[in-house]
Amino acid sequence: GAVVSQHPSWVICKSGTSVKIECRSLDFQATTMFWYRQFPKQSLMLMATSNEGSKATYEQGVEKDKFLINHASLTLSTLTVTSAHPEDSSFYICSALIDTIYFGEGSWLTVV
Amino acid sequence: DAKTTQPPSMDCAEGRAANLPCNHSTISGNEYVYWYRQIHSQGPQYIIHGLKNNETNEMASLIITEDRKSSTLILPHATLRDTAVYYCIVRVNAGGTSYGKLTFGQGTILTVHP
Numbered sequence: 001g002a003v004v005s006q007h008p009s010w011v012i013c014k015s016g017t018s019v020k021i022e023c024r025s026l027d028f029q030a031t032t033m034f035w036y037r038q039f040p041k042q043s044l045m046l047m048a049t050s051n052e053g054s055k056a057t058y059e060q061g062v063e064k065d066k067f068l069i070n071h072a073s074l075t076l077s078t079l080t081v082t083s084a085h086p087e088d089s090s091f092y093i094c095s096a097l098i099d100t101i102y103f104g105e106g107s108w109l110t111v112v
Numbered sequence: 113d114a115k116t117t118q119p120p121s122m123d124c125a126e127g128r129a130a131n132l133p134c135n136h137s138t139i140s141g142n143e144y145v146y147w148y149r150q151i152h153s154q155g156p157q158y159i160i161h162g163l164k165n166n167e168t169n170e171m172a173s174l175i176i177t178e179d180r181k182s183s184t185l186i187l188p189h190a191t192l193r194d195t196a197v198y199y200c201i202v203r204v205n206a207g208g209t210s211y212g213k214l215t216f217g218q219g220t221i222l223t224v225h226p
Contacts (some may be wrong), residue, residue: 046213095155103156
């Protein structure tokens, strides 16, 4: 069964609004989770490292004020895309570092 | 993490073995070779990993050359459901949270045909 679950699987939002994506580790505690973004026909790009109880670490070029990450518990990390624009439309994937690295199913975001 | 080079695409007939190569000539002594695959519109799925010995599990076999500069993932009896993008990644296996970060290349698009 799945070890890491994302919700929602897909979401459509209007430009200028914010949207939250959840990443949960099921039956395991994950102090560290990772958020990736994947545009069509491209590879996964790491956006940030989510650390439970502390601030996320963002990769170079990723706007931390636009992509808010919260890791308030050992089983949940959230990614909030603020003031979304059509160019933010993408496939967002999280992973959790447990005994190895497990990925969620991904979340499709479409901004219209 | 060391850079990897994979062919952009490969074809395989259903039921035959699929052999996916990966070059990692700059791999360090403490870096492992990991393989993941991504079926369309899904998150990556772990397949197998190894350091220097050949490894086998229920999904695949991993053959690593003696000098560790290249490896081959083998799917012994490919099925249509094995059609996916296969990623070869090298990274250290321990040492802080950074080892959970994976750097994905472009991978190999494997197409299994009837």
